[in-house]
Amino acid sequence: MQDKYQPAAVETAAQQHWESTSAFRVVEDTARPKYYCLSMFPYPSGKLHMGHVRNYTIGDVLARYHRMRGYNVLQPMGWDAFGMPAENAAIQNNVPPAKWTYANIEYMKAQLKRLGFAIDWSRELATCTPAYYRWEQWLFTRLYEKGLIYKKLGTVNWDPVDETVLANEQVIDGRGWRSGALVEKREIPMYYMKITAYADELLEALDGLSGWPEQVKLMQKNWIGRSEGLEVHFPYDLSTIGKSGVLKVFTTRGDTLMGATYVAVAAEHPLAAQAAAGNPELAAFIEECKQGGVAEADLATMEKKGMPTGLRVVHPITGEYLPVWVANYVLMGYGEGAVMAVPAHDERDFAFAHRYRLPIKMVVRSTHDAYENVAAPWLDAYAEHGRLVNSGKYDGLHFQDAVDAIAADLAAKGLGAKRVQYRLRDWGISRQRYWGCPIPMIHCSDCGDVPVPDEQLPVVLPEDVEITGRGSPLAKMASFYECSCPKCGKPARRETDTMDTFVESSWYFLRYACADNAGAMVDERVNYWAPADQYIGGIEHAILHLLYSRFFTRAMRDCGLVEVSEPFTNLLTQGMVVAETYYRETEGGKKLWLNPADVQVERDERGRIVAARLASDGEPVVIGGTEKMSKSKNNGVDPQALVDQYGADTARLFIIFAAPPDQQLEWSDSGVEGASRFLRRVWNLGHVFATEIRPALPAVRKLVAGELPAALADVRREIHTHLKQANYDFGKHQFNTVVSAAMKILNALEKAPREDAAAHAEVVEEGFSILVRLLSPITPHIAHALWQDCGFGGELLATAWPEPLEAALKQDELELVLQVNGKLRGSLKVAADASKSAIEAQALASEAAQKFMEGKPPKKVVVVPGRLVNIVV
RNA sequence: GCCGGGAUGGCGGAAUCGGUAGACGCAGCGGACUCAAAAUCCGCCGCUGGCGACAGUGUGAGGGUUCGAGUCCCUCUCCCGGCACCA
Numbered sequence: 016m017q018d019k020y021q022p023a024a025v026e027t028a029a030q031q032h033w034e035s036t037s038a039f040r041v042v043e044d045t046a047r048p049k050y051y052c053l054s055m056f057p058y059p060s061g062k063l064h065m066g067h068v069r070n071y072t073i074g075d076v077l078a079r080y081h082r083m084r085g086y087n088v089l090q091p092m093g094w095d096a097f098g099m100p101a102e103n104a105a106i107q108n109n110v111p112p113a114k115w116t117y118a119n120i121e122y123m124k125a126q127l128k129r130l131g132f133a134i135d136w137s138r139e140l141a142t143c144t145p146a147y148y149r150w151e152q153w154l155f156t157r158l159y160e161k162g163l164i165y166k167k168l169g170t171v172n173w174d175p176v177d178e179t180v181l182a183n184e185q186v187i188d189g190r191g192w193r194s195g196a197l198v199e200k201r202e203i204p205m206y207y208m209k210i211t212a213y214a215d216e217l218l219e220a221l222d223g224l225s226g227w228p229e230q231v232k233l234m235q236k237n238w239i240g241r242s243e244g245l246e247v248h249f250p251y252d253l254s255t256i257g258k259s260g261v262l263k264v265f266t267t268r269g270d271t272l273m274g275a276t277y278v279a280v281a282a283e284h285p286l287a288a289q290a291a292a293g294n295p296e297l298a299a300f301i302e303e304c305k306q307g308g309v310a311e312a313d314l315a316t317m318e319k320k321g322m323p324t325g326l327r328v329v330h331p332i333t334g335e336y337l338p339v340w341v342a343n344y345v346l347m348g349y350g351e352g353a354v355m356a357v358p359a360h361d362e363r364d365f366a367f368a369h370r371y372r373l374p375i376k377m378v379v380r381s382t383h384d385a386y387e388n389v390a391a392p393w394l395d396a397y398a399e400h401g402r403l404v405n406s407g408k409y410d411g412l413h414f415q416d417a418v419d420a421i422a423a424d425l426a427a428k429g430l431g432a433k434r435v436q437y438r439l440r441d442w443g444i445s446r447q448r449y450w451g452c453p454i455p456m457i458h459c460s461d462c463g464d465v466p467v468p469d470e471q472l473p474v475v476l477p478e479d480v481e482i483t484g485r486g487s488p489l490a491k492m493a494s495f496y497e498c499s500c501p502k503c504g505k506p507a508r509r510e511t512d513t514m515d516t517f518v519e520s521s522w523y524f525l526r527y528a529c530a531d532n533a534g535a536m537v538d539e540r541v542n543y544w545a546p547a548d549q550y551i552g553g554i555e556h557a558i559l560h561l562l563y564s565r566f567f568t569r570a571m572r573d574c575g576l577v578e579v580s581e582p583f584t585n586l587l588t589q590g591m592v593v594a595e596t597y598y599r600e601t602e603g604g605k606k607l608w609l610n611p612a613d614v615q616v617e618r619d620e621r622g623r624i625v626a627a628r629l630a631s632d633g634e635p636v637v638i639g640g641t642e643k644m645s646k647s648k649n650n651g652v653d654p655q656a657l658v659d660q661y662g663a664d665t666a667r668l669f670i671i672f673a674a675p676p677d678q679q680l681e682w683s684d685s686g687v688e689g690a691s692r693f694l695r696r697v698w699n700l701g702h703v704f705a706t707e708i709r710p711a712l713p714a715v716r717k718l719v720a721g722e723l724p725a726a727l728a729d730v731r732r733e734i735h736t737h738l739k740q741a742n743y744d745f746g747k748h749q750f751n752t753v754v755s756a757a758m759k760i761l762n763a764l765e766k767a768p769r770e771d772a773a774a775h776a777e778v779v780e781e782g783f784s785i786l787v788r789l790l791s792p793i794t795p796h797i798a799h800a801l802w803q804d805c806g807f808g809g810e811l812l813a814t815a816w817p818e819p820l821e822a823a824l825k826q827d828e829l830e831l832v833l834q835v836n837g838k839l840r841g842s843l844k845v846a847a848d849a850s851k852s853a854i855e856a857q858a859l860a861s862e863a864a865q866k867f868m869e870g871k872p873p874k875k876v877v878v879v880p881g882r883l884v885n886i887v888v
Numbered sequence: 889g890c891c892g893g894g895a896u897g898g899c900g901g902a903a904u905c906g907g908u909a910g911a912c913g914c915a916g917c918g919g920a921c922u923c924a925a926a927a928u929c930c931g932c933c934g935c936u937g938g939c940g941a942c943a944g945u946g947u948g949a950g951g952g953u954u955c956g957a958g959u960c961c962c963u964c965u966c967c968c969g970g971c972a973c974c975a
Contacts, residue, residue, distance in 0.1 A: 234893095311971050516973095553969090554893085555970065557969080558971080692913095751901070762912090879907055
């Protein structure tokens with residue numbers, strides 16, 4: 016055994032051992048409980064970043080811990096390999112997306128291996144390979160035939176200069192990021208997945224997900240947004256619209272129908288187009304509404320504007336004429352593209368009506384005393400439920416009765432009914448991009464849209480393509496889109512859109528179960544492994560990715576492919592990795608971001624940071640605050656450099672110790688030093704144990720006989736107490752305090768008295784073997800080496816997890832806190848089995864109590880067993 | 889704008905059911921070892937007052953419930969994540 020800790024040698028040896036024994040390759044085994052430990056697969060962006068290291072370290076800790084608990088553990092890994100960055104890299108560096116992606120995968124895979132994760136690499140998959148996406152295409156055609164995929168118009172960001180569709184991320188302040196052109200909304204035909212068909216099930220099933228964080232379930236619930244309300248039909252006014260018909264709206268405030276004073280439609284609504292035909296001013300306004308991107312955050316924060324159309328509709332109850340307005344805040348993609356406006360009881364309508372001097376009619380009297388009329392400014396009370404006024408026959412009815420009565424009257428007239436509406440919209444999956452899974456459809460002028468037949472799958476994405484950033488590459492490749500109709504054989508055109516990359520990530524976790532099957536999407540092995548027992552990934556995926564995956568699992572269930580409905584039993588959402596930022600302002604007022612590695616900080620005598628300087632020139636820099644590690648802020652710490660300098664175990668230990676998994680992790684170079692120092696101390700104790708302490712072990716063990724000297728019994732109790740705490744913390748995934756417990760155990764072992772060498776050796780042997788096992792999921796390499804070198808016996812991976820022993824934990828005397836009037840005034844030693852009244856008597860008699868009671872009689876004495884005594888005077 | 893979350897020493901964080909606030913670590917300060925430095929080891933370390941014993945005070949701000957609140961309730965401030973084409 017080396018007397019100094021040499022991480023590189025230790026880690027290479029351990030990794031070679033695991034490799035040569037295929038330690039992490041796993042097959043189905045019904046004799047043991049299975050544990051499918053899944054981490055979100057990475058996008059192969061080039062190099063691993065700290066977020067990846069954190070994610071996979073947490074996953075690995077769980078995987079290794081459960082393995083020692085006796086589970087049959089699967090921990091797979093793959094690559095979310097389609098996506099925009101590959102196209103951007105292609106434009107920038109003139110590298111084909113496929114080549115760029117595969118090179119990145121190769122590099123990042125080597126990095127993952129260097130970190131020692133217990134991954135079954137035989138199941139590795141990359142979504143950009145035909146072997147993977149052919150099954151996505153196959154499923155697409157099944158879902159299309161089931162009616163779960165359909166085509167309709169969708170709104171996209173259009174860059175008129177580059178003639179291309181932009182992602183929301185590529186629209187900056189309403190302009191295209193490359194061209195700088197003003198972005199417009201444009202409607203194009205797209206394929207949609209009918210996730211709304213599962214809206215109710217996705218919502219209801221949230222209650223059963225006891226292993227998910229409440230906040231994630233709440234976000235999903237609000238995202239699905241089930242609301243009960245009324246669909247109301249406003250008949251067209253023939254004299255202004257010139258034809259019969261009805262304008263449909265949905266409202267959750269059917270009780271306020273009598274207060275509706277106008278209706279508003281989206282700029283793309285047919286009535287808006289009709290009115291604009293003879294009204295240049297309105298046509299100009301509609302054009303204006305089309306400017307800007309489609310991101311909801313932008314739409315929600317922009318100034319609410321509108322214009323009258325001159326058209327009217329008829330109020331379905333009163334028969335009054337209501338004006339039809341075009342408003343920029345009404346969206347064609349939501350519901351019917353029209354809303355009824357009740358300015359007296361809706362904040363947005365209230366502001367709009369004030370701005371355009373539209374009538375405001377109060378129809379609900381709230382419980383709010385001051386609420387007699389709806390005067391500006393807006394009060395939240397205006398939106399309360401209450402009894403109706405100014406509503407004719409409905410006066411006096413409260414919310415639910417009013418909705419019921421109005422719904423009944425609307426139904427009698429055929430002008431509306433109660434309806435459930437979801438905020439959730441169907442999932443538009445068409446992308447006008449190259450680096451994605453081709454949508455397997457063929458457009459024939461005679462037969463219409465025809466799915467590609469199974470025997471023609473996969474539709475292979477050509478890899479010899481030129482990426483320019485203008486237009487859609489596939490739409491320019493005749494060799495790709497020219498084809499013949501599978502039905503009639505005539506020349507036809509292949510669909511040139513690719514799928515949203517969220518589609519690949521919606522089922523990869525099922526494919527891991529049988530990644531080697533070239534003949535089917537999934538096979539019976541999926542029913543052994545699914546659902547994943549633990550899923551680990553960033554909180555930023557709380558809604559979209561997780562909801563799509565839940566939907567996809569159900570869609571595949573209904574195609575008979577899997578038995579389960581929920582893909583992930585337990586969910587752990589990890590926090591971000593953040594680091595300090597530093598910058599200098601250039602003459603143009605731009606910020607030049609400097610990497611923390613190149614900056615030295617100055618501290619005052621208390622250790623507070625007072626200034627920072629660039630190491631290379633010694634001149635000051637501005638301290639910019641902590642932010643998420645990113646390229647743009649240049650505050651990333653390269654995991655590779657960290658592993659090269661300190662080793663994988665130190666990197667893993669620091670990441671686990673620095674913060675609980677679900678909170679943000681603040682990078683700290685000195686914290687890494689501390690982690691490294693701790694591992695050196697562990698190694699040193701291991702070395703001392705193997706060379707000096709172990710030979711002193713007695714032939715007959717006193718641990719078993721219970722004859723330890725009192726001081727060593729205390730050390731042993733402390734170790735088992737920390738172990739108990741660590742096991743509890745493991746259960747709630749609070750791994751940072753598991754490390755704390757390990758540190759406390761090491762402190763206790765180092766300080767254990769050595770007078771009785773034989774008894775000391777026994778306590779250290781037991782305690783150190785606990786420490787090594789406790790650390791093994793977190794720092795597996797050093798644990799592997801120490802387990803061998805200390806002669807604890809057998810393969811560490813196959814060793815059982817340690818459990819605290821009741822005999823070691825037993826205590827005769829407890830120390831209680833003594834309070835007088837809730838203030839800490841002393842402590843109290845009591846027998847472990849003392850009764851409440853005995854404790855009370857002992858407390859009252861104590862010197863500290865006498866002193867602070869100042870002779871007054873006790874009014875009340877609170878005794879919390881094992882904790883404290885509080886005397887109230 | 890809407891939805892969700894967070895705030896505890898100089899810093900990261902701990903405190904399990906409402907029961908000793910600051911475990912563990914980092915930084916800092918003092919000391920030992922050393923020719924010296926690094927490494928290592930020992931001690932101190934929330935804030936205010938006090939030589940000290942000790943006292944007061946303290947978990948983003950303000951109120952409340954309780955014998956007792958970091959923890960529960962109400963109001964507010966700031967920061968972070970998501971908002972359907974970043975992944």
